[in-house]
Amino acid sequence: MLNRIPAFDYPFYYVEQIENYKDANKYLLEILRQKKIEDPIGRNVSNRGGYQTSHFWSHELFHEFGKIIKPYIEELKKEIRLKDGIQIDVDGAWINENKGFNFNVPHLHPKCHFAAVYYIKFPKNGGAIGFQNPNKAASMFGLMDATDCSHFRHDLDIVPKTGSLLIFPSYFEHYVLQGDNIDTRITCAFNMKINEDES
Numbered sequence: 001m002l003n004r005i006p007a008f009d010y011p012f013y014y015v016e017q018i019e020n021y022k023d024a025n026k027y028l029l030e031i032l033r034q035k036k037i038e039d040p041i042g043r044n045v046s047n048r049g050g051y052q053t054s055h056f057w058s059h060e061l062f063h064e065f066g067k068i069i070k071p072y073i074e075e076l077k078k079e080i081r082l083k084d085g086i087q088i089d090v091d092g093a094w095i096n097e098n099k100g101f102n103f104n105v106p107h108l109h110p111k112c113h114f115a116a117v118y119y120i121k122f123p124k125n126g127g128a129i130g131f132q133n134p135n136k137a138a139s140m141f142g143l144m145d146a147t148d149c150s151h152f153r154h155d156l157d158i159v160p161k162t163g164s165l166l167i168f169p170s171y172f173e174h175y176v177l178q179g180d181n182i183d184t185r186i187t188c189a190f191n192m193k194i195n196e197d198e199s
């Protein structure tokens with residue numbers, strides 16, 4: 001029997017639909033509504049088209065969203081075997097509203113350990129999120145048609161649904177593909193830092 005050694009195992013996690021996603025969406029959509037009044041143009045970073053709020057660090061309703069996702073962050077702490085007393089802190093968030101043909105170019109999330117995307121609204125045939133294999137050497141084998149093992153793949157697309165949560169290392173290069181319908185896709189992205197100052 002082969003015993004797998006999880007060498008350099010990527011901490012990449014997916015929740016198909018979080019508990020209480022309807023409440024989460026209510027809080028985040030209200031933040032989006034307020035931000036669009038404060039700043040109707042939004043910012044342009046990796047997005048091509050669509051609307052992106054400025055980076056925000058605190059908002060009463062984001063705090064409420066934080067309570068909903070806390071169990072998943074606690075699970076993440078166990079998954080990555082964080083030592084007792086070491087915390088994972090959310091370090092800023094932003095909300096994206098894209099129409100079907102808008103997209104995001106490949107990018108990373110600097111100055112943090114994990115990036116996360118929560119799907120407030122994901123329409124049928126909306127644009128999937130794509131990830132490039134951070135191990136460029138693996139895809140050089142050219143075995144992409146010989147195996148389904150993602151180790152050998154150049155990229156990996158994930159089609160989420162409303163209420164899905166993705167958590168991945170901040171150095172994972174990712175992008176958003178164009179969708180096949182013009183309905184709105186709304187996401188909340190946020191960064192997380194491992195805080196080594198024991199509480």
Ligand SMILES: [Fe+2]
Nearest residue numbers: 107109174189
């Ligand atoms: Fe991103």
